[in-house]
Amino acid sequence: MSGDDVSVPDVLRPERALLGIAAWSGTGKTTLLEALLPRLDGMGLRCAVIKHAHHSFEVDQPGKDSHRLRQAGASPMLVASRSRVALMMETPDRQEADLSLLLAMVEPLSPDLILVEGFKRWPLPKLELHRATLGEPLLATQDPWVQAVAVDSDLRLPERVERLDLNDTAAIAEWVRGWTQQWPSHCERLLGRKERS
Numbered sequence: 001m002s003g004d005d006v007s008v009p010d011v012l013r014p015e016r017a018l019l020g021i022a023a024w025s026g027t028g029k030t031t032l033l034e035a036l037l038p039r040l041d042g043m044g045l046r047c048a049v050i051k052h053a054h055h056s057f058e059v060d061q062p063g064k065d066s067h068r069l070r071q072a073g074a075s076p077m078l079v080a081s082r083s084r085v086a087l088m089m090e091t092p093d094r095q096e097a098d099l100s101l102l103l104a105m106v107e108p109l110s111p112d113l114i115l116v117e118g119f120k121r122w123p124l125p126k127l128e129l130h131r132a133t134l135g136e137p138l139l140a141t142q143d144p145w146v147q148a149v150a151v152d153s154d155l156r157l158p159e160r161v162e163r164l165d166l167n168d169t170a171a172i173a174e175w176v177r178g179w180t181q182q183w184p185s186h187c188e189r190l191l192g193r194k195e196r197s
Contacts, residue, residue: 010100011124012191016107017183019176020116022146023129024136029117032129032150032169039173040113045180048111050102052118060088099124113180125190127176129166130155147186148175 023029060067070077076089099119128139128146132153140146140161148162
């Protein structure tokens with residue numbers, strides 16, 4: 001399933017604050033999240049992160065019991081200890097990861113905010129990161145779901161988006177906190193806008 005195949009209510013719900021982090025490869029999405037998460041935690045926000053990978057990846061080690069059981073057909077395979085839980089599931093029949101399913105997996109844990117790295121084509125509100133030196137086009141000009149752009153230049157932005165300084169992590173964290181606190185009204189506005197279009 002891709003973003004083109006999903007209906008907006010599948011991902012937008014008033015009880016689940018959601019923000020995508022969208023950028024071209026090499027912009028520093030993971031680096032920014034790594035700096036933002038401790039700040040947001042310090043502000044009292046519990047954040048879940050869903051990260052999209054463009055390739056097959058392995059989180060289990062060959063030879064371990066969990067890997068052997070997954071190879072034998074367990075789907076999903078859940079491994080738990082006192083300090084960690086891991087859920088592994090083979091999805092060979094899917095063309096793309098299903099964000100709706102991933103959000104449903106995270107939702108029972110009641111995070112204050114779910115940050116989504118990647119999934120650029122999905123209809124979800126996004127904070128775009130833009131680094132001028134990469135020479136890539138601005139996503140916000142084509143993606144109406146971009147709410148703000150953290151940029152490192154004086155690039156002209158669409159009027160509907162807010163400008164943030166890509167190098168000011170504290171200011172970005174404050175914007176994200178404000179976004180989370182105002183989520184129900186943001187969600188209502190976004191759902192209303194989609195119904196009118």
